[in-house]
Amino acid sequence: MADAFAPRPAVLLVEDDPVQLMEAAAALREAGYAVAEASTVEAAQAHLAARPDLVAMVADVDLAGAPLTGFTLAKAVAARWPERAILIVSGFAWPAEGEVPMGAGYLRKPFTADGLATALRAVLTARGLDVSDAMPDLGAIGNGQKAP
Numbered sequence: 001m002a003d004a005f006a007p008r009p010a011v012l013l014v015e016d017d018p019v020q021l022m023e024a025a026a027a028l029r030e031a032g033y034a035v036a037e038a039s040t041v042e043a044a045q046a047h048l049a050a051r052p053d054l055v056a057m058v059a060d061v062d063l064a065g066a067p068l069t070g071f072t073l074a075k076a077v078a079a080r081w082p083e084r085a086i087l088i089v090s091g092f093a094w095p096a097e098g099e100v101p102m103g104a105g106y107l108r109k110p111f112t113a114d115g116l117a118t119a120l121r122a123v124l125t126a127r128g129l130d131v132s133d134a135m136p137d138l139g140a141i142g143n144g145q146k147a148p
Contacts, residue, residue: 008034009129010051011120014044014059014073015089020109024058024089027113028120041068048081055129058120061090071099078104085127087120103127 011033015021018039025035036051038044041063048054057077061070068076071093074086078101088100091109100106105123107116 008032009055009124010034010036010053012036012038012044012047012051012054012057012059014038014041014057014063014070016040016060016062016064020060023113024116027116028058030113031117031120033120039063041073044073045076048077048084054084056085056087056120056124058087058089058116061088061093069093071095074104075101078102085120085123085129087123089116 009032011028013021013025013028013035015024015037016039021037021039025037028035036047036054038047044057044059048057057074059070059073063070063073070088070090074088077084077086086101086104087107088095088104089107089109089111094108095106103123103126105119105126107119111119
């Protein structure tokens with residue numbers, strides 16, 4: 001089990017739907033992550049530039065009012081901050097070949113809280129970002145226990 005005083009891995013969540021942002025942020029916090037929230041591409045870019053502690057970004061594909069999609073944002077993040085893991089989520093768009101940056105993950109909506117946490121952990125692990133020492137046991141959380 002994780003040390004209750006260990007720093008929590010920081011993740012940026014980009015989602016324009018307020019309810020989905022709230023639910024996904026709660027799921028990630030319960031899974032042991034510190035979560036920064038952004039509802040626009042501009043806000044996401046500001047967080048990424050100002051927060052070197054962010055280890056990953058979880059981004060929705062459809063961002064209302066944005067000329068950029070989550071796919072475009074993911075490619076820009078992969079180019080500028082290649083050390084950050086990326087998980088793209090969508091309930092509408094399946095990625096076409098070449099839309100997802102190399103090493104990024106894709107998760108189809110709707111997903112469960114455990115599904116989101118597991119997908120993010122898989123992307124982090126695949127990128128060589130072992131955060132397991134700072135993370136709670138997901139099995140314990142699934143059994144009704146809260147993360148520290």
